[in-house]
Amino acid sequence: MNGETTLRVAIVGHTNTGKTSLLRTLTRDVAFGEISARPGTTRHVEATSLMVGGRPRVDLYDTPGLEDSATLLALLEEYRERGDGIDRIRAFLDSAAARGDLEQEAKVLRQVLDCDVLLYVIDAREPMLGRHRDELTVLGLAARPLIPVLNFTGSAESREAAWREHLARIGLHAVVAFDTVLFDPADERRLYEAVQAMLAPQYDLLQQLIEEREAAWQALRRSAAATVADLLVDTASAARRVRAENAAEMNAESAWLQERVREREQRCIRQLMEMFAFRSDDVVAERLAIENGRWQMDLFAPETLRRFGLSAGTGAVKGAAVGVGIDVITGGLSLGMAATLGATIGALWSTVDRFGRKLLDRLRGYVDLRVDENTLRVLAARELQLIDALLRRGHASLSQVELKGEAARAPWQGADLPAALRRARHHPEWSTLTAPGAPAPETERTAALHALQEELLQRLA
Amino acid sequence: MADASAQRVTTPFQRRLLAEAWRRIEEPGGSPVDVTHAELAAVAQGGEFETRVLNRAAALAQSADLPRALGGLQQAMRRAAWALVLFGALIGAAAARSTLNPDHAGLVNFYWVLVALLGVHTLALLLWLVSLPFSFSGSHLPPTPLRAPFEALARTLASTVAGNVQRSAQSTWMSVIGSGALGRWGLSALLHAFWLAALGGMLAVTLLMLSARQFDFVWETTILPEEAFIRLTERLQDLPARLGLGSLDRETIVASRRAADRPPPPGARRGWSALLVGSLLAYGMLPRAALLVISLLMLRHSRGRYRLDLELPGYARLRPRLMPASRQIGIVDADTGAAGARPREPRAARLPIARETAVLGIEIDPPATGWPPALAAGARDLGIAADRANLDSALQRLKALQDHPLSLLVVCSLTASPDRGMARVLRDCRAAHHGPIALLLTQRARTALRLDEAACREREGDWRRIATAAGFEAGHILVLDLDDAEELRNFLLARNDLQDAGGRT
Numbered sequence: 001m002n003g004e005t006t007l008r009v010a011i012v013g014h015t016n017t018g019k020t021s022l023l024r025t026l027t028r029d030v031a032f033g034e035i036s037a038r039p040g041t042t043r044h045v046e047a048t049s050l051m052v053g054g055r056p057r058v059d060l061y062d063t064p065g066l067e068d069s070a071t072l073l074a075l076l077e078e079y080r081e082r083g084d085g086i087d088r089i090r091a092f093l094d095s096a097a098a099r100g101d102l103e104q105e106a107k108v109l110r111q112v113l114d115c116d117v118l119l120y121v122i123d124a125r126e127p128m129l130g131r132h133r134d135e136l137t138v139l140g141l142a143a144r145p146l147i148p149v150l151n152f153t154g155s156a157e158s159r160e161a162a163w164r165e166h167l168a169r170i171g172l173h174a175v176v177a178f179d180t181v182l183f184d185p186a187d188e189r190r191l192y193e194a195v196q197a198m199l200a201p202q203y204d205l206l207q208q209l210i211e212e213r214e215a216a217w218q219a220l221r222r223s224a225a226a227t228v229a230d231l232l233v234d235t236a237s238a239a240r241r242v243r244a245e246n247a248a249e250m251n252a253e254s255a256w257l258q259e260r261v262r263e264r265e266q267r268c269i270r271q272l273m274e275m276f277a278f279r280s281d282d283v284v285a286e287r288l289a290i291e292n293g294r295w296q297m298d299l300f301a302p303e304t305l306r307r308f309g310l311s312a313g314t315g316a317v318k319g320a321a322v323g324v325g326i327d328v329i330t331g332g333l334s335l336g337m338a339a340t341l342g343a344t345i346g347a348l349w350s351t352v353d354r355f356g357r358k359l360l361d362r363l364r365g366y367v368d369l370r371v372d373e374n375t376l377r378v379l380a381a382r383e384l385q386l387i388d389a390l391l392r393r394g395h396a397s398l399s400q401v402e403l404k405g406e407a408a409r410a411p412w413q414g415a416d417l418p419a420a421l422r423r424a425r426h427h428p429e430w431s432t433l434t435a436p437g438a439p440a441p442e443t444e445r446t447a448a449l450h451a452l453q454e455e456l457l458q459r460l461a
Numbered sequence: 462m463a464d465a466s467a468q469r470v471t472t473p474f475q476r477r478l479l480a481e482a483w484r485r486i487e488e489p490g491g492s493p494v495d496v497t498h499a500e501l502a503a504v505a506q507g508g509e510f511e512t513r514v515l516n517r518a519a520a521l522a523q524s525a526d527l528p529r530a531l532g533g534l535q536q537a538m539r540r541a542a543w544a545l546v547l548f549g550a551l552i553g554a555a556a557a558r559s560t561l562n563p564d565h566a567g568l569v570n571f572y573w574v575l576v577a578l579l580g581v582h583t584l585a586l587l588l589w590l591v592s593l594p595f596s597f598s599g600s601h602l603p604p605t606p607l608r609a610p611f612e613a614l615a616r617t618l619a620s621t622v623a624g625n626v627q628r629s630a631q632s633t634w635m636s637v638i639g640s641g642a643l644g645r646w647g648l649s650a651l652l653h654a655f656w657l658a659a660l661g662g663m664l665a666v667t668l669l670m671l672s673a674r675q676f677d678f679v680w681e682t683t684i685l686p687e688e689a690f691i692r693l694t695e696r697l698q699d700l701p702a703r704l705g706l707g708s709l710d711r712e713t714i715v716a717s718r719r720a721a722d723r724p725p726p727p728g729a730r731r732g733w734s735a736l737l738v739g740s741l742l743a744y745g746m747l748p749r750a751a752l753l754v755i756s757l758l759m760l761r762h763s764r765g766r767y768r769l770d771l772e773l774p775g776y777a778r779l780r781p782r783l784m785p786a787s788r789q790i791g792i793v794d795a796d797t798g799a800a801g802a803r804p805r806e807p808r809a810a811r812l813p814i815a816r817e818t819a820v821l822g823i824e825i826d827p828p829a830t831g832w833p834p835a836l837a838a839g840a841r842d843l844g845i846a847a848d849r850a851n852l853d854s855a856l857q858r859l860k861a862l863q864d865h866p867l868s869l870l871v872v873c874s875l876t877a878s879p880d881r882g883m884a885r886v887l888r889d890c891r892a893a894h895h896g897p898i899a900l901l902l903t904q905r906a907r908t909a910l911r912l913d914e915a916a917c918r919e920r921e922g923d924w925r926r927i928a929t930a931a932g933f934e935a936g937h938i939l940v941l942d943l944d945d946a947e948e949l950r951n952f953l954l955a956r957n958d959l960q961d962a963g964g965r966t
Binding site: 048 | 488489507508636639640641644770771772773774775776777778780781784785786787788789790791792793794795796824826846847848849850851852876877878879880881882883885907910911912916919920923
């Protein structure tokens with residue numbers, strides 16, 4: 001492999017301790033192998049490779065569980081005269097037993113001899129038993145670096161401390177806690193660091209792996225926040241114009257808007273599940289309760305004024321950029337050249353026209369139908385809750401994420417919505433719900449999105 | 462600005478623009494074409510995440526004709542820019558024509574002409590310079606009269622070819638080209654090009670009129686000191702003089718003061734004309750040309766620096782597929798099924814009346830209700846076997862009791878996996894004891910904490926399977942949670958199943 005070394009890691013352990021789960025979580029691959037609560041689910045040695053620098057560099061071998069280590073150990077004892085541990089294992093692998101009842105154990109040992117390091121997976125909810133000692137004795141014969149990995153340490157029944165003590169007494173100190181269901185990136189890092197400590201020649205490779213994982217994790221958090229920010233801006237800016245006194249129209253429009261918001265939330269959830277590489281049916285979302293706020297555009301809010309070019313405050317100076325220059329040019333040219341006057345008048349006219357129409361609408365009794373502020377809070381709460389759950393979810397998890405969004409835990413409770421969302425309220429053209437494919441320049445929307453993304457990141461654990 | 466390859470996507474900037482447009486197509490309703498092949502190819506080609514996104518988009522967009530839509534838009538925008546430049550040249554020419562207009566005495570006020578030709582331009586230039594720093598702090602361009610026609614043009618173009626692809630191309634164009642650094646320098650370049658054309662038009666008409674007609678340039682003032690204009694003129698011609706276009710000496714300047722009694726000296730005409738042309742060049746066209754070049758360079762630089770916002774959901778969702786954290790290798794040592802064939806021992810022992818029961822725990826924690834379980838009166842405690850050695854010694858003790866009519870109760874935990882190791886333990890128990898034997902499975906509540914209901918049932922079924930295979934009678938396998946005092950008491954009240962079963966036989 002053009003001089004590049006590949007690290008080979010065997011995942012071993014008693015049956016049903018979560019070896020395949022560990023692999024799923026480390027590889028972010030929900031489709032790897034097969035997982036069930038029954039013993040002996042994995043019956044072959046299956047391999048997968050961790051990508052480092054875009055290339056497969058760390059091969060992980062998922063082995064069947066060691067089920068009958070007592071018999072295996074007894075057999076290996078019989079080969080005592082054959083030499084050291086590795087020779088004894090070779091002798092066993094050549095024996096008839098390795099093709100019969102102990103075929104699964106033979107597979108494990110064959111793989112163990114072929115690997116650089118062993119991860120010994122332990123269900124930390126179980127007590128340390130004789131079979132564990134037997135298994136460790138058998139694996140010890142292979143003389144490979146071995147790192148005990150305590151699974152299910154997030155469980156209330158975890159006996160992590162007892163396990164650490166037991167393992168220390170038999171000389172295993174580099175013990176890593178790694179819950180495959182309740183994922184913690186710090187645990188993953190510690191796992192790789194433990195391998196790093198045992199395999200000095202592969203230090204750089206593992207360091208690169210650690211750094212890439214860290215970067216991917218940060219990118220994931222930021223993207224998740226950006227995805228929710230997009231949903232919130234889309235929803236906050238959505239507006240439908242209806243006639244206030246026409247109840248039927250109002251109901252129809254409000255139902256229409258609610259459906260769009262629900263669809264939009266589904267899209268956001270789909271995007272999140274996709275970017276976290278989970279199955280999209282791993283989330284059960286309770287139906288979102290939406291209230292439509294009837295919300296009239298405040299004619300004299302600074303944002304409204306600004307939109308119509310009647311800049312209040314700094315907007316004018318900031319907006320000046322190239323604009324003022326051009327305004328003056330066109331104005332200036334008209335000194336000698338009347339031709340360009342049209343453009344200036346045109347711009348002025350469109351401003352008056354739009355502003356005037358707003359005023360007129362209001363007089364005629366039109367209102368803008370919008371999603372109510374509290375709905376936005378609940379929406380934010382639901383999505384933040386989902387991200388939190390997904391960030392802590394191992395790819396081995398078989399349970400579903402439930403999405404409720406309790407209003408009590410909603411952000412911005414009893415306070416104003418963040419400035420970015422308040423601005424979005426004044427920009428119906430930002431919403432892909434009510435103004436799909438609008439050719440509006442998106443730069444202001446993008447600025448609002450970034451501000452909201454940072455705000456949401458603050459709220460993520 | 463020639464436009465030979467509008468439809469070919471070659472530069473990195475164009476590739477990114479294409480990817481951005483493709484994202485806008487995909488975002489609302491997914492990709493209109495099948496992505497599998499393009500994604501596999503992008504992964505195979507390798508590279509950074511952005512490279513893969515670009516490769517994927519390039520492959521997909523081609524099939525949707527997106528490059529053509531973007532190219533068409535680019536072409537239209539260029540035509541519009543050229544039209545604006547042409548318009549500028551015409552306006553400049555018209556301005557020069559109307560300004561170079563001698564009065565009834567056949568005289569032309571030099572400074573009046575100069576201000577009319579260069580005044581607005583200079584003012585606009587200063588404003589552009591002053592406003593430039595502000596445009597860096599704001600991320601957006603303001604709505605301007607020049608921007609409005611461009612947006613209108615984009616809209617018109619979009620409406621001519623309807624459809625998702627066109628809409629996306631157009632919105633991409635507006636938000637990428639029309640904003641940020643790209644928008645700032647693009648619009649600046651357009652602005653300077655317009656002014657350069659206008660000044661060019663002025664220069665052409667001025668030269669034409671200076672060649673074909675005769676103007677006597679004078680200067681005049683009512684309240685300013687004479688010396689001020691003389692000084693000003695000398696200063697003014699410093700720069701044009703470097704171009705070889707300013708050679709008025711002090712006497713000629715003084716002599717060109719407007720006076721009723723004498724016309725300006727005929728020799729001064731050439732000098733003033735040279736100064737006029739030189740000023741147009743030095744104060745008008747050259748700065749504008751320089752700024753145009755700078756703006757174009759900055760535009761190019763900004764294009765080179767343009768990057769996709771890979772945090773956007775439309776890109777981030779591609780990351781697991783384009784930058785997978787792992788790649789499955791597959792099965793390297795397949796199961797042959799040899800270990801799966803578990804020998805079944807057909808032995809159906811009946812449980813006779815047992816005066817005494819021996820209790821043996823296998824790999825369990827002592828139950829909350831105490832050990833040995835208070836199930837049978839005078840139960841003999843064989844202890845809890847945590848490993849092979851424990852088990853062997855317990856079974857030895859059991860054998861030593863063989864003269865007693867004894868039944869054996871093996872207690873296992875449902876939390877443990879009913880694996881082959883456990884099956885062997887059960888077989889060994891069965892083999893070591895010739896009397897009746899029963900299996901008690903405890904810790905159901907704790908198992909339920911870890912597994913869902915279906916998995917619990919499955920676990921129990923698996924236990925029953927290995928126990929019957931090991932020679933336990935199906936009726937002598939019971940599930941009772943020894944951690945639960947209530948459950949144990951109820952069970953005892955309803956009489957011990959073991960004894961009941963024995964009583965009936």
